[in-house]
Amino acid sequence: MxxxxxxxxxxxxxxxxxxxxxxxxxxxxxxxxxxxxxxxxxxxxxxxxxxxxxxxxxxxxxxxxxxxxxxxxxxxxxxDAPGCVGPNYSSVIVTRADGPVHSLDASRGLRVAFNQPDSNSGMNALRHAIAPLSRDGSYFGEAVVTGSHVGSLMAIAENRADIAAIDCVTMAFVRDGLPRLARAVREVAWTQASPGxxxxxxxxxxxxxxxxxxxxxxxxxxxxxxxxxxxxxxxxxxxxxxxxxxxxxxxxxxxxxxxxxxx
Missing domain, CATH: 3.40.190.10 (Periplasmic binding protein-like II)
Structure with a gap:
């Protein structure tokens, strides 16, 4: 082979x-x-x-x-990144640094960005965090599929979306290599952990x-x-x-x- x-x-x-x-x-x-x-x-x-x-x-x-x-x-x-414990990781839920969202329950009806429908960190973990707040199977008003976590961060920074869950390892790398993009968002909450x-x-x-x-x-x-x-x-x-x-x-x-x- x-x-x-x-x-x-x-x-x-x-x-x-x-x-x-x-x-x-x-x-x-x-x-x-x-x-x-x-x-x-x-x-x-x-x-x-x-x-x-x-x-x-x-x-x-x-x-x-x-x-x-x-x-x-x-x-x-x-x-070695905030949100990682051993082989487990979490997603940091972020919004625009100058935006009005300060908690998960303040994001109802807003625009959510996520990288892929089959992403654990961008979709599944966020869905789990939001589920207790949902009503009749719905919560956000619009979903924007961006193709990557960096794309989701850019969508928030450019006001094309309001909230997203970002793999904490990616977020650490963004802080290292793309500090301007990192400063364009701020933390709202964290998802629960799962294997990386x-x-x-x-x-x-x-x-x-x-x-x-x-x-x-x-x-x-x-x-x-x-x-x-x-x-x-x-x-x-x-x-x-x-x-x-x-x-x-x-x-x-x-x-x-x-x-x-x-x-």
């Missing part, structure tokens, strides 16, 4: 994208040196299902909604290679401490699908209120 690899999830700035690519190159140099680093030239959902995928990072929501049948868990990064974005491999990858990848991840972490600090990495945990069932729990608790869609 001619393997491919990509880390597409936290490339908030070009400099950060270069760091992630260099980190991945170090991992592959040790564990699978013939692997090609690629850019996903198709939908991420299709990319994650590729039979030749050696390693990539996905979101926990699609993982628990069918993707787990095609991939195996390698590790979950632990980040896991590194996965195709089910075609054998067990010895998965173990080699785990070892190489740890070694790459310590090989370049300056880069590791820029990536806000602290370590890696080995979680199971049972751990990721927390994401389904958040979804099911929202559904008990009849709240199925943000708007």
């Amino acid at each position: 001619n393997w491919i690899a990509s880390l597409p999830m936290y490339n908030v700035t070009p400099a950060l994208a270069a760091d992630w690519r260099a980190f991945l190159a170090d991992v592959l140099r040790e564990a699978a040196p013939l692997t090609r680093i690629v850019e996903a030239d198709e939908s991420l959902d299709a990319f994650w299902r590729r039979a030749d995928l050696l390693i990539s990072q996905t979101c926990g929501y699609p993982l628990m909604h069918g993707l787990h049948e095609h991939v195996q868990l390698i590790a979950t990064p632990e980040f 974005l896991p590194l996965v491999a195709s089910n075609n990858v054998d067990a010895s290679t998965v173990e080699a990848l785990r070892s190489a991840l740890d070694n790459a972490l310590h090989a370049n401490p300056v880069r590791t600090k820029r990536l806000r990495l602290k370590g890696f945990s080995r979680l199971s699908l049972t751990d990721y069932a927390r994401i389904e729990q958040l979804e099911n608790e929202a559904l008990t209120f009849g709240y199925t869609r943000l708007a």
Whole structure:
């Protein structure tokens, strides 16, 4: 098999994208040196299902909604960022810095931005936070799908939306690399925690290679401490699908209120 690899999830700035690519190159140099680093030239959902995928990072929501049948868990990064505890993360719910929203229950009927319908941090966790406030399955007046967390922040900053839930790791990277955008929003609340974005491999990858990848991840972490600090990495945990069932729990608790869609 001619393997491919990509880390597409936290490339908030070009400099950060270069760091992630260099980190991945170090991992592959040790564990699978013939692997090609690629850019996903198709939908991420299709990319994650590729039979030749050696390693990539996905979101926990699609993982628990069918993707787990095609991939195996390698590790979950632990980040040094507000809202992260071990391998678990939360989303920070933000609004415009000069806007009128100061609490969740003051956002009823307003415009919500979110990155993707299958995002745990941008959709599922926010839906869970809002569900107790919903009435007859509704709460927000309009939903704006932006394609990324940075896109959601820009929608708020440009007054195209009023509120959004942002993955706390992304928010930390935005504060590091896009401080003007970070200052354009302010915190309203936090969502509950769930396991963070896991590194996965195709089910075609054998067990010895998965173990080699785990070892190489740890070694790459310590090989370049300056880069590791820029990536806000602290370590890696080995979680199971049972751990990721927390994401389904958040979804099911929202559904008990009849709240199925943000708007």
